[in-house]
Amino acid sequence: MNSTLKSWVDVPEGSDFPIQNLPFGVFQKEGQAPRLASAIGDYVIDLVVLAEHGFFEDLKIDNAVFEQRYLNDFMALGKTKTAAVRQRLVDILDTDLDNWDASELKDFFLVPMSEAEMLLPIKIGDYTDFYSSIEHATNIGKLFRDPENALLPNWRHLPVGYHGRASSIVVSGTPVIRPKGQQIPGDSKEPVYGPSRLLDFELEMGFIVGKSSELGQTISTAEAEEYIFGMMLFNDWSARDIQKWEYVPLGPFLGKSFASTISPWIVTMEALEPFRVQGPVQEPAVLPYLEYEGKKNYDINLQVEIVPENGQSQVVCRSNFKYMYWNMCQQLAHHTINGCNFNVGDVCASGTISGKEPGSYGSMLEITWRGTKPVDMPDGSQRKFINDGDTVVMTGYCEKDGVRIGFGQSSGKVFPAI
Amino acid sequence: MNSTLKSWVDVPEGSDFPIQNLPFGVFQKEGQAPRLASAIGDYVIDLVVLAEHGFFEDLKIDNAVFEQRYLNDFMALGKTKTAAVRQRLVDILDTDLDNWDASELKDFFLVPMSEAEMLLPIKIGDYTDFYSSIEHATNIGKLFRDPENALLPNWRHLPVGYHGRASSIVVSGTPVIRPKGQQIPGDSKEPVYGPSRLLDFELEMGFIVGKSSELGQTISTAEAEEYIFGMMLFNDWSARDIQKWEYVPLGPFLGKSFASTISPWIVTMEALEPFRVQGPVQEPAVLPYLEYEGKKNYDINLQVEIVPENGQSQVVCRSNFKYMYWNMCQQLAHHTINGCNFNVGDVCASGTISGKEPGSYGSMLEITWRGTKPVDMPDGSQRKFINDGDTVVMTGYCEKDGVRIGFGQSSGKVFPAI
Numbered sequence: 001m002n003s004t005l006k007s008w009v010d011v012p013e014g015s016d017f018p019i020q021n022l023p024f025g026v027f028q029k030e031g032q033a034p035r036l037a038s039a040i041g042d043y044v045i046d047l048v049v050l051a052e053h054g055f056f057e058d059l060k061i062d063n064a065v066f067e068q069r070y071l072n073d074f075m076a077l078g079k080t081k082t083a084a085v086r087q088r089l090v091d092i093l094d095t096d097l098d099n100w101d102a103s104e105l106k107d108f109f110l111v112p113m114s115e116a117e118m119l120l121p122i123k124i125g126d127y128t129d130f131y132s133s134i135e136h137a138t139n140i141g142k143l144f145r146d147p148e149n150a151l152l153p154n155w156r157h158l159p160v161g162y163h164g165r166a167s168s169i170v171v172s173g174t175p176v177i178r179p180k181g182q183q184i185p186g187d188s189k190e191p192v193y194g195p196s197r198l199l200d201f202e203l204e205m206g207f208i209v210g211k212s213s214e215l216g217q218t219i220s221t222a223e224a225e226e227y228i229f230g231m232m233l234f235n236d237w238s239a240r241d242i243q244k245w246e247y248v249p250l251g252p253f254l255g256k257s258f259a260s261t262i263s264p265w266i267v268t269m270e271a272l273e274p275f276r277v278q279g280p281v282q283e284p285a286v287l288p289y290l291e292y293e294g295k296k297n298y299d300i301n302l303q304v305e306i307v308p309e310n311g312q313s314q315v316v317c318r319s320n321f322k323y324m325y326w327n328m329c330q331q332l333a334h335h336t337i338n339g340c341n342f343n344v345g346d347v348c349a350s351g352t353i354s355g356k357e358p359g360s361y362g363s364m365l366e367i368t369w370r371g372t373k374p375v376d377m378p379d380g381s382q383r384k385f386i387n388d389g390d391t392v393v394m395t396g397y398c399e400k401d402g403v404r405i406g407f408g409q410s411s412g413k414v415f416p417a418i
Numbered sequence: 419m420n421s422t423l424k425s426w427v428d429v430p431e432g433s434d435f436p437i438q439n440l441p442f443g444v445f446q447k448e449g450q451a452p453r454l455a456s457a458i459g460d461y462v463i464d465l466v467v468l469a470e471h472g473f474f475e476d477l478k479i480d481n482a483v484f485e486q487r488y489l490n491d492f493m494a495l496g497k498t499k500t501a502a503v504r505q506r507l508v509d510i511l512d513t514d515l516d517n518w519d520a521s522e523l524k525d526f527f528l529v530p531m532s533e534a535e536m537l538l539p540i541k542i543g544d545y546t547d548f549y550s551s552i553e554h555a556t557n558i559g560k561l562f563r564d565p566e567n568a569l570l571p572n573w574r575h576l577p578v579g580y581h582g583r584a585s586s587i588v589v590s591g592t593p594v595i596r597p598k599g600q601q602i603p604g605d606s607k608e609p610v611y612g613p614s615r616l617l618d619f620e621l622e623m624g625f626i627v628g629k630s631s632e633l634g635q636t637i638s639t640a641e642a643e644e645y646i647f648g649m650m651l652f653n654d655w656s657a658r659d660i661q662k663w664e665y666v667p668l669g670p671f672l673g674k675s676f677a678s679t680i681s682p683w684i685v686t687m688e689a690l691e692p693f694r695v696q697g698p699v700q701e702p703a704v705l706p707y708l709e710y711e712g713k714k715n716y717d718i719n720l721q722v723e724i725v726p727e728n729g730q731s732q733v734v735c736r737s738n739f740k741y742m743y744w745n746m747c748q749q750l751a752h753h754t755i756n757g758c759n760f761n762v763g764d765v766c767a768s769g770t771i772s773g774k775e776p777g778s779y780g781s782m783l784e785i786t787w788r789g790t791k792p793v794d795m796p797d798g799s800q801r802k803f804i805n806d807g808d809t810v811v812m813t814g815y816c817e818k819d820g821v822r823i824g825f826g827q828s829s830g831k832v833f834p835a836i
Contacts, residue, residue: 125584125585126583126584126585131668152666153607154600154609154663154664154666157600157609158600158609158664160664160668161668161671162580162668162669163580163582163583163671163675164581165544165581165758166543166544167543167544167633167758167759167761167764168633168758168759177633179756180636180755180756180757181755181756182572182575182576182705189571190575191572191575191576191705193707193755215586215588215592215595215676215677216595218836242756245572246576246578247667247669248570248572249570249578249665249669250549250578250579250580250669251665251667251669251670252668252669253579253581254752254753254755255756257581258756258757259633259757287600287609287610287611288611289611335672335675337598337599337611337672338597338598338599338657338660338672338675338676339586339595339597339676339677339836340585340676341585341586342585343585346585418634418636418757
């Protein structure tokens with residue numbers, strides 16, 4: 001990362017989007033079809049305008065790829081081309097305008113964020129949710145099983161995961177309707193039907209697969225990074241009461257599939273490169289196909305706040321992606337060890353990212369320890385879970401040498417059940 | 419169903435595809451792009467040829483919809499239009515040629531099945547697998563849990579299901595590569611890595627959603643049939659050893675996601691209409707949102723045979739779809755009760771379809787009662803599970819008044835692990 005790099009576009013202090021970030025997304029301006037974008041400071045960068053003016057011509061990319069509803073075709077160009085587009089954006093936006101000067105076009109390709117609606121950036125094929133934070137898995141084991149044997153026997157041997165619902169993954173800002181379903185009230189053995197009373201968030205991060213693999217093919221931990229295009233914030237909304245009754249023996253289903261909220265900007269692995277850190281020691285040693293070399297974790301600060309309707313917000317969690325026990329390369333290697341294939345646009349999420357301290361737990365279930373330690377809100381009210389009218393806002397950023405690479409936010413307001 | 423209806427195209431006795439069936443699929447002839455098709459007797463019906471000659475012109479359907487790689491856009495036209503196309507095929511193919519005579523074109527639009535490669539007919543979005551046979555769930559409970567309390571408490575209250583992997587659903591004829599993964603040998607507590615030794619099939623049927631629903635919307639049992647376009651055979655291949663080690667607490671994952679094999683022809687609900695039967699009594703009574711009226715089960719004879727390489731085949735299962743405890747309308751109503759949305763092309767599978775007798779069990783796990791009662795093959799060998807070189811062939815048909823509506827087959831040959 002070149003931390004001295006500056007742009008001629010004004011980037012406010014604390015912005016998520018300096019010239020070192022340049023994430024990708026899809027936006028829409030009123031009266032215009034959706035198109036691909038990047039971001040700098042408080043502006044969306046309209047990639048179609050730059051393409052039409054020949055700024056990517058020598059990269060031999062069909063301009064039509066920028067006029068798409070989703071990023072999928074762009075990602076499918078491969079990392080060589082997508083990284084070249086990102087580097088070209090640096091050339092255009094940095095203060096050295098010798099070669100690539102687009103400053104005269106700025107009113108055309110820089111769109112104030114307030115005028116741009118960010119859309120779901122990916123046409124998601126399959127979505128897998130992992131369970132890769134040892135602190136989270138331990139907390140859940142303590143809460144619902146045996147505190148002395150909180151982790152199940154398989155947990156340290158493989159990154160446990162399950163298939164999730166792709167159709168209900170929505171972009172930040174989309175209303176979240178409280179789900180209805182079957183629950184067991186108190187000690188009853190008969191289910192009742194009604195709105196979930198235990199609506200929770202789960203603080204997660206997701207990665208997007210930008211390269212497809214064939215059925216029967218395995219992807220090694222060393223190859224995995226070729227397949228990972230970028231990352232986003234991921235709120236895996238969970239209805240704990242629905243989940244508890246339905247999930248044996250085949251896993252979570254309707255307790256999750258009503259909504260998951262992602263942030264609109266996909267931060268590339270190139271932008272995250274400077275923030276690699278060593279992962280935790282894995283004991284016992286993993287099987288050879290899960291071994292890896294180098295730094296595969298990332299130091300990404302994460303925060304969750306609850307914003308009540310017309311009220312003051314309360315931060316309820318400060319965590320970090322670096323806590324993950326299983327890294328993304330191990331997740332992908334494990335996912336394909338049986339020959340399962342990946343398509344461009346498939347998504348994997350991390351599972352709830354909890355740290356060691358209660359202040360770093362990534363779900364209300366853990367933060368309030370199953371409702372026994374409610375969170376105090378500034379207005380004097382308390383929260384065991386999420387109320388109607390509450391907005392859950394997740395943010396995340398990396399920081400080093402004065403450069404902050406941010407993820408924007410995943411924000412979802414909860415509306416009453418229909 | 420008009421059982422006296424006859425076609426001027428020769429339909430051999432016992433064919434799955436009389437004029438009363440007319441399923442939909444996608445085929446490819448050498449040197450030609452994929453296109454939509456129906457079937458009669460031993461012929462594929464090329465819908466593009468018929469469209470180009472104006473046979474669907476008055477139905478106001480863009481001919482381009484027949485020149486697609488998948489059925490999705492065709493299904494999205496809605497049941498009124500797709501049923502009209504099917505009725506037009508009846509008019510073209512029946513012996514009464516007064517209005518719609520395509521007999522002079524027969525060499526162009528009737529393609530011998532031997533010259534047509536059938537492709538995966540659906541671009542599948544999300545795939546859900548249910549667990550809706552009470553005999554199967556009871557068998558699994560007896561084998562792995564408590565024989566006295568084989569069914570889990572939630573089973574009779576809701577159609578248990580889980581999200582499956584869509585990317586690895588393949589069409590009949592696609593090789594199935596034995597998956598590798600972690601297993602626990604014998605009484606060991608440490609996993610080993612290697613090819614699955616307990617490869618199994620699961621006899622299921624799938625239905626395809628042909629109409630989308632919105633996030634937050636629920637679909638009632640009465641509305642559900644509007645959303646179900648048609649059905650196919652579904653082999654939910656399962657690696658029992660991988661599944662057993664991985665599946666707690668989040669459900670089946672790599673033990674399933676290496677392959678699922680579907681039959682290429684989607685039999686419409688219109689063709690299956692005459693075969694409706696009453697479902698089993700549900701005790702205790704279900705919650706109101708799962709109540710339904712009328713006959714929602716279907717009498718579909720199902721069969722599984724194992725065909726060894728260069729050997730004689732052995733039928734290992736004869737079952738029937740009518741045994742299902744939870745019907746498709748209940749599955750869809752339950753799946754959307756939390757507001758989960760559906761897209762055109764989403765697939766739901768039934769779960770293993772077992773009957774009451776051992777000869778009707780829908781998986782080797784049950785047929786051989788966990789390997790304790792191996793199946794005798796004609797060549798003197800035995801099978802506890804599926805060997806390399808074996809082909810598993812599933813077939814299915816309805817029959818009434820001398821008319822047989824068949825599903826073709828789901829066939830998959832197992833190849834050694836890579």
